[in-house]
Amino acid sequence: SSDVTQDPAVSVALGQTVRITCQGDSLRNYWASWYQQRPGQAPRLVIYGKNNRPSGIPDRFSGSSSGNTASLTITGAQAEDEADYYCHSRYSSGDLQVFGGGTKLTVL
Amino acid sequence: EVQLVQSGPEVKKPGESLRISCKGSGYRFTSYWISWVRQRPGKGLEWMGKIDPSDSSTNYSPSFQGHVTISADKSTSTAYLQWSRLRASDTAIYYCATPLFTTVPNPRDYWGQGTLVIVSS
Numbered sequence: 001s002s003d004v005t006q007d008p009a010v011s012v013a014l015g016q017t018v019r020i021t022c023q024g025d026s027l028r029n030y031w032a033s034w035y036q037q038r039p040g041q042a043p044r045l046v047i048y049g050k051n052n053r054p055s056g057i058p059d060r061f062s063g064s065s066s067g068n069t070a071s072l073t074i075t076g077a078q079a080e081d082e083a084d085y086y087c088h089s090r091y092s093s094g095d096l097q098v099f100g101g102g103t104k105l106t107v108l
Numbered sequence: 109e110v111q112l113v114q115s116g117p118e119v120k121k122p123g124e125s126l127r128i129s130c131k132g133s134g135y136r137f138t139s140y141w142i143s144w145v146r147q148r149p150g151k152g153l154e155w156m157g158k159i160d161p162s163d164s165s166t167n168y169s170p171s172f173q174g175h176v177t178i179s180a181d182k183s184t185s186t187a188y189l190q191w192s193r194l195r196a197s198d199t200a201i202y203y204c205a206t207p208l209f210t211t212v213p214n215p216r217d218y219w220g221q222g223t224l225v226i227v228s229s
Contacts (some may be wrong), residue, residue: 042203043203045217080143088153
């Protein structure tokens with residue numbers, strides 16, 4: 001199956017740790033990427049590959065994977081981390097791609 | 109500087125045709141495929157398909173196959189997303205994006221600014 005599923009919403013207290021998860025069969029074969037999207041902005045890549053951050057992404061963002069589940073962890077969440085987060089994966093021999101439904105992160 | 113610059117907003121009627129564009133600059137356009145991503149109002153990201161500008165080969169999400177056409181003109185470094193008959197449900201922001209640029213000191217991908225398409229009678 002090509003579907004990857006995410007919890008619709010997650011909240012975290014300021015400075016605490018939050019994990020956002022993504023599940024799907026394709027994640028057994030392909031690393032997930034994670035995108036952050038703030039209102040009115042284009043998505044921004046925050047994690048790719050096993051656990052890699054593009055330049056400029058704070059090291060409080062990290063990624064992990066086990067079986068059919070990928071996770072994005074924010075250690076010490078900040079107010080500016082409040083956004084929608086999308087996992088992204090490939091499937092069908094890598095030719096096709098899919099986004100999860102997105103998780104709205106609220107920082108309390 | 110790598111940039112993807114998309115065409116401006118569009119307001120169309122159901123049944124009309126439309127082509128929007130995404131112009132790449134600052135890199136070798138034929139070295140990286142271009143994806144198109146839809147985002148309906150208040151909704152999530154949906155991957156539509158991609159094109160390899162070097163040979164114009166395409167892959168489409170099953171959800172979009174047959175309803176849109178992705179093309180590219182490598183002479184102008186421009187990718188296109190086209191509809192022959194728009195529907196109201198096509199109202200969305202459409203983004204073009206590159207894959208991860210891995211052969212650079214700081215790997216990253218690039219996104220266009222988005223094109224708003226409104227389809228309404």
